[in-house]
Amino acid sequence: MGDSLTTASDTLTRRFVPRLRQPSRQWRHRPEPRNALPALALFASLRLTGVILAALWSLHLGKHPRTVLGLEWDGHWYWHISQYGYGMIIHSPGGHSVYNDLAFFPLFPGLIQAVSKVLPIGPINAALLVAWSAALIAAWGVYAVGELLHTRRVGIILVVLWALQPHAIILTMAYTESLMTAFAAWALYAVLTRHWLAAGTLAVLAGLCRPNGIAVAAAVVIGAVAHLWQLRRAGEPTAPRAWAAAALAPLGWLGYIGWVGLRTHSPLGYLRVQSLWGSRFDFGHYTAHMIKHLIIGHDTLVAYVTAAIVLGSLLLFVFCVVNKMPAPLLAYCAALVVITVGGTHFFTSKPRFLLPAFPLLLPLALHLARSRLRTLVVLLAAMAGVSLFYGTYLVTVSHATP
Known part of the structure; x- marks a missing residue:
């Protein structure tokens, strides 16, 4: 009887708990571009289709696609900073809010300015070029993390899931999520493979992208501390590069x-x-109030999708904890979730703040990797239809701030 229970337990563990590569294999792992090509091709195809649909519907509505993708909402602020520097302040009607461009971190507008000086394509096209290039680099990093921790199949599915999030259209707009995710994904990969100086440097760059870029620094610090603790327990010499990475990681965010x-x-x-x-940290009171409002009242489609994504992210984080995801990835996701759920105002932007939290999708990728190919294709095709439709609706029809 005891042997039967042990066998059943082992079977459940093998089936539901992710099996990580051996540490020595992780440290020796090298990202091969050719292995990532299927994932990058799928990502580019999905996001290019999204751009085409958004462009066609924008033209149908009498809007220029480049304006929609490059100058709407935050895109206009980044464009203005890249051209004129900081200093723009706008008072809202009624004077309840004061919009100061110091809220926007400097790396993305700096890259727009640099690219537009090198290439004669104009600042809007430069912004889109930076965002699209960063999205591809980010997709490669997402794949690399998935392959490192599990298998090539999991890495490919993880990239596809990331590309099919309802707000993934943002990755091809003049926003900073694609740039931050590029730095974050490769920083996490560097931590897992113990390339400490690379991890610290990438964390600095991520911290110059967005306010929630501090999550990358948290991941690097947690990873370095865990590594140093393991060395101490094993009686091995300390790792100066791990110390340096932990000290370096938050400097970009703290500097700005x-x-x-x-x-x-x-x-x-x-x-x-x-x-x-209007953005403050209230430990989730505003988010809870909005979800209560959606339950007892009425609101837009975007608001309901936002609530579903926020609640789904919390559930996925629990799965990540149960599946014993590596501590740096848990720290990274925890920081992003806490910042998103705990912040006030701009409720419909919360899914965008969670776009860089791609490790949350690992439990789904692991489960889908065990599915039959036909089941996988049908499910992902259905998700693609929903994602592409919703992304087009979000940026061309909805008046909500993405």
């Missing part, structure tokens, strides 16, 4: 926050700028 503090003459200047936009 400090610069805003100097510019506003207050150490809490950046928090003040965000609060004037």
